[in-house]
Amino acid sequence: MAKYDIVIIGSGLGGMECAYILAKEGYKVCLLEKNRQLGGNLQIFVRDKVIFDTGVHYIGGLDEGQNLYRFFSYLGLMDKLKLRRMDESGFDRVTFDNDPLEYPHAMGYERFYETLAAIFPKEREGLKLYCDKLQEACDSFPIYRVRDAVFNEDDLSYLNIGAKSFIETCVQDPKLRNVLAGTNALYAGYADRTPLYVHALVVNTYIESAWKCVDGGAQIARLLAKGIKDHGGEIYNYCEVSKIEMGSEGATAVLTTDGRRFEGKQFISNIHPVQTLDMIEEGFVRKSFRKRIAGLDNSISIFTVHIVFKPDTFEYLNYNYYHSKNADVWSAIHYTEENWPENYIVFVPASSKSEKYADSRM
Template sequence: MRYDVLLVGSGFGSLTAAALLAKRGLKVCVLEQAKYPGGCASSFKRKGYWFETGATTLVGLDEDMPLRYLLDATGITVPVQQLEPSMQVHLAGGEVLTRYKSLERWIAEAERVFGKHNQRPFWEHCYKVSQAVWRTSLQQRSFPFSNLKDLLLSAAHVRPAQLRLLRGAFRTMQDVLLQYDLHTNQVFVDFVNEQLLITAQNHLEEVNELFGATALCYTLYSNYYVPGGLINLVKPVVDYITRKGGDIKYGQQVQRISRMEGGYQVSTGKGSFESRFVISGVPLNNTLELFEEAATRRRLKRHILPSAHLNGAFTMGLVLQGQKPPAVLHHQVHVPGGLPVIGSKSIFISFSHPEDRLRAPAGELVASISTHVQHPQQNHIQDKAVIEEAIVDALAQQGLIQREHIKLQQSATPGAWIFWTGRAYGAVGGYPQFRHIKPWQMKDARLDHQGAYLCGDTVYPGQGIVGVCLSGIIAVEKLLQDHF
């Protein structure tokens, strides 16, 4: 069967694009190598419990945010429970701070922990930048530019507030801390670095102000829990696509994308499919290997980041029986001296909601744990047990878990991510932000300037469910702009 658009992978960027295209009446087909949709924004079932595959937090439903745009455009509804507060951070010195949604409450909390010196102007500034960034993200859907029409359309949508953001592309978060004389407050610097790592995949000397301020402020927007796990964020989108006449085909690992007369041929281990257009929702490193055309490969190569610049993840899943449910579901725990073998300096743990009977029965909780592994291609983990023990010990010291309540324990290295998702090197979290790569230098949605496009966490704007959702919106915008 010939389709209008074939989409490679069912990550949330691909699903966003597929839903918006299906709404326009195009015949779409999503090819997914796994048996579950959603990629890194999904859940998997093991021994009767639902664990999160990768992402565990959900933002983006507020006004001017991409996920809100998707749901409003399609009428899709997602079952969510708002979390307040969304997170607590356990610092290396033993202090625990709560990331409140209210800016005033958060500033008071930051002043309590880090001291009053310039916390208020710093956070007010970051929040103002983040609001402007979110507004601009949907106003400028032709960004980054890769042809003259992009530039003209972007110019037509320019607002004075957008021009004021330009300076932030040339400043790092380190510059912002210097501006507010916070760079010598080491406890605060460590806090900022570890918060940036889970949102921008890099530290303050590399992350520009636009991404950094937005990343640091994500807890100041509505955060949500999805009963049953993030698979239930994905399922309503999949259902919408199929109701609109689209197809989702599982167990279809794409091996090659070839140009043909009038479109593309996409080959998998089980056969081949034809379409007028194609959208890759897998990372740039994987996408490069799929295209045969030399010009497309050359165009992509200059945007590719090697494993040395990427992060993998060491993940754990716990089932806790008889443990008192935590008041806050998401926690970041700083680890003095770092974890053994991998050196990571923080751990992120997310608990299932105590009333969520879809993920675990009454009296039990599921905990999803992750920590960074730098240069995943090089850092092969031979002994998982020593890392597992250090993580459990760190979480137990903070009172987040008790060993005697652990009913089930499992862990996975970046090698497992290669097996689960097929992502090159087992890299997760997307391409990190780097100061030498300005937003307009990031890879845009066009692959070959003919009919192939790209979305996901390795192209603009980058990480997180909300980021890949925006990338899917932009891919659709450019496809329609080019051909309709």
Template sequence: MNKKYDFIILGSGLGGLQSGYILSKHGFKILILEKNSKLGGTLQSFRRFGCNFSTGMHYLGSLEEGQMLNKIFRYYHLFDGIKYKRMDDNGFEIINIAGKNYKYPMGWERFKKQFLEYFPGNEDVFERYYYLINRAIDAQALYSLNHPEGNSDSELLMSGAYKVLKSLSPDIEIRNYLAALNFDYVGEKEKTPFYVHALVTSYFIKSSYRVVGESDQLARSLAGSIERMGGKIINKQKAVKFQYHDDKIAAVETHTGEVYHADNFISNIHPANTMDLIEEGKIKKLYRKRMKKMENTISSFTIHLRLKDCFLKYLNHNYQYFKQNDVWYPSYYDEKKWPEHFFFHTPPITENDDCSSCAQIMTAMKYEEVKKWEDSTKRTRDPEYHVWKEEKAHMLIDLVEDHFPGLKENIEDMNISTPLSFRDYIGNSDGSMYGRISDFNNVVSNYVSHKTKITNLFLTGQNLNLHGALGVSLSALITCGEFVGLKNLLEEINNA
């Protein structure tokens, strides 16, 4: 019989690695199984033509001393040997909306000053907005690394972001500016809760940083710590089904036929994919159906570029463009008009880059556009797919060229990722950027607990509450708090 573990964690995304770290630190025997050759989920980076590109972790918020992610990263020793570059205080994000540029400064005082320069005489609008942002954050104590006490502010949980912003001002320019970080949570007018907007926007405004070099340094650091504490990580082992003893899971079988035993199991993969591992009759049909039917956020189309030396100065900010006078792109996405938006990013190679020889262009794309090739793999895609992919890339580059003249003629090489690429590497069935959609219209049916209907199977990761380093880090605390005590865990982090 194989060695028995206290915990087996499926998936080595940030939530899985952080869970493995916490449990190993507290003396549990853990095993992490990863289907890919590389660890990290959206922390993964890859090297092409001399450039390191991140799969998903393009920048981080609230990393300044004393801020939430700083405390969390300090607990995991993610400042040891890893460098972070602070983005431009006066505009970590420049957003062009229908031809007009707007800066997003760092820090709420700077942000207020910039807002009032753009929109003089609207101090009351800003103050009301700032009040609601803080109310939404305070309603969820965990986002301030405090132990949750009592009920959350249900009114804000059930309020739509678009509706709340619309109530603040009749001026669409003001509303667009306040919602301009929409691509960081792919908000939809009809669904996205205000608390999602509040948490993500405040997270980046407080401070914004980029990882210098490869983003998978974070994954390698966590993995190294786990192994030093006695944990084990095995890659190229895709979980295919659970085995049972009575009503509990006893083991997990992988695609190679290996069987691994444990007392408890934590899934860092999408809840819908997790249901595929559970045989019929072992979990309630209604629960399975709800997990399988959850709607996911839109996917993306990304171009990774190698540029001629010093064509482009290093941009210490992100640049976004919305063709229409509307930043809620997923709400009016139209395949026939694609692309109407892009996110442009230059990953830092060193702390003191003068030039950018590497760049990434991202925009939204629906999975339906690649669905006819979904049964193929990276090695078996037909020629039609590659022609389509190149055509789409040139359409997107044409749009970016209008904002960065000379870009096309200064591209030395490029690599293209589609929703199929994200599906294959990240594991979501439709290549979703941020997992399930948060929908204020269906708070109860949309809710995903860290506990499942099987007593020793738990969930963690971006599908629990919120995506990104913020939401995923907190999901690991929630899940592991079940075993080591959430209050105790929060004290450890706040005192790290």
């Protein structure tokens, strides 16, 4: 008899959410994490008594009724998170070399549209179209809107339109096109490959409302871990899965590097698909599938510099900067050693120590 109904590999946000939902629904769940700290990209670290995020720097959609609010309410997080609402007149500001202007992404569709239309008055109609289509694209994903409906096949068109070409059909001004795509580092955007829906689902959530986690995003992982355990789930850290044992019906157990074995009826791997397949012996997965997954490109990575400020020297910024050296924001990923970096982001973490001064930036 398997000890667990569900064994989950990896305690990133996805793994923890699965564990929480399934434990709450009465399944016997076990979550395995190779590191000491849970949360994957939600992990924080501390230098000179200053907290730094590793992955999640700001989150969106947390106003009442919005999508993350509804997910986080279900997950028991909403009344416990320490959050700071970002600057409504421009939570993200897109800037370029040789251009003194800051181009704000303002919060709420009306403000977003009016703010950019004031800078690009000839593009009023195009901006309206952009905002309407963006929301329409999000509406076609019921799970994103937390709506009880099936995916409508007629809406598949959103999967086949490119983000860059969509923006180009809405507005004509080259600068505005780059301002609208200016935060594409959020989703590792490629000019010829990134679909509209990826751009829409990410950008929409922040336009709805943008927030920073005060003292870091690890609070999300801590609260989820408590919720999982409160619902009877088990969590093991320092527990690196190295093998998935297979039987005639599928996976039966996982083995860890230190020799432990966890049996389950069902398994969820929340780690890289190539690493997951590498843990399964030959003969259980079609070779063509393995080859296809192994052949997929990884998205571009980010190099981060973390700076600790002397106390009360750098005023806290309640917004992010997305700066591009080049007028074409889609070209930044094609860098050489000589011209790198072609773009950068500035995040200023929200600290409970002060609202006026920042103690760090990234």
